[in-house]
Amino acid sequence: MDYYKKYNLKEVINASGKMSILGVSKYSENVIKAQKFGGQQFFEMEDLVQKTGQYIAKLVDAEDSTIVSSASAGIAQSVAAIIGKGSHYHLYHPYTDRVTQREIILPKGHNVDYGTPIETMIELGGGKVVEAGYANMCSSQHIASMITPETAAILYVKSHHTVQKSMLSIKEALQVAHEHQLPLILDAAAEEDLVTYISKGIDLVIYSGAKAFEGTSSGIVFGKTELIEWVRLQSKGIGRAMKIGKENILGLATAIEDYIEQDNESAEQMKKRLAPLVEELNSIKGITCSVAQDKAGRTIFRAKLMVNDEAPLNASQLVEELKTGNPAIYTREYEMNNGIIEFDIRAVTKDEMLKIGTRVKEIVALYEKEGKIHE
The missing domain is CATH 3.40.640.10 (Type I PLP-dependent aspartate aminotransferase-like (Major domain))
Structure with missing residues (x-):
């Protein structure tokens, strides 16, 4: 059953991280199997x-x-x-x-x-x-x-x-x-x-x-x-x-x-997965993107996007536009007031990564075409 359709829910690409507002994490088959056993026993x-x-x-x-x-x-x-x-x-x-x-x-x-x-x-x-x-x-x-x-x-x-x-x-x-x-x-x-x-x-x-x-x-x-x-x-x-x-x-x-x-994803593996997204985002006018490590020192690397003065919109507008699409794309917004947002890819698939790059391009192009400027 497609529960998105049943309850008229919006699909979400979680590039924000392990966040409670998005349901935190995806479960493995092993975990689901254990839950099923627990749910059917006393x-x-x-x-x-x-x-x-x-x-x-x-x-x-x-x-x-x-x-x-x-x-x-x-x-x-x-x-x-x-x-x-x-x-x-x-x-x-x-x-x-x-x-x-x-x-x-x-x-x-x-x-x-x-x-x-x-x-x-x-x-x-x-x-x-x-x-x-x-x-x-x-x-x-x-x-x-x-x-x-x-x-x-x-x-x-x-x-x-x-x-x-x-x-x-x-x-x-x-x-x-x-x-x-x-x-x-x-x-x-x-x-x-x-x-x-x-x-x-x-x-x-x-x-x-x-x-x-x-x-x-x-x-x-x-x-x-x-x-x-x-x-x-x-x-x-x-x-x-x-x-x-x-x-x-x-x-x-x-x-x-x-x-x-299990062997968790290494720093190098995470950086390698990030590379195509960083390259894609860097090709967009007014956007600068780099790889950044988690500020608390954890072995987590993210795509750090900066909206500069050449962009036709600001970081806040970009974040809101990403959220209003379907699927909604959620990012890390802690430095949004400084023009910076981050993409955490730990739970992001290769196909979802492509959707992120495409959606950012579309949003920037739309603002450029419509002549929208910084608020």
């Missing part, structure tokens, strides 16, 4: 959650892990777990005044909106956000100076969304946390490295299941055994509103296992 759900978590943890040499509904749920449930420390009273009264140790410290430049503000997830877990440092700078000393008897944990966000310059490293954040007998929570939602952060001894590491691992709509939290037990306990508390289905648990477990075993 389980003792606590048993399923515990044993899949333990199985995945062994694959990456972590103490334990637990699958949750999303990375956002992982943040909220991790915060609630650390605040509650296994207390059943807190579990059923998560915002009780009996618990005062609720402050979650994070660098000011890490208090970002990734589709929702990260502070929303912290507060959902019962935490109180305490920003350290400044928007363009945060050091170990800035973090340490904000610690009080009410501090519950330190949160570090490893993401391209955050300020990158003049920020303390994960290693430095971990050192400050452990010097003050506090846990460090690492939000590594879109990161691709499943080993390094866990091996550093970080207390809780949170990933999105659907991004780097191309798994189901899900998240996973790795960490110390006791802390993971407390996170898992939240399924009877605030986590009840964030529960994940059996089919997605098995789908993510399969996706992670496949991710560990």
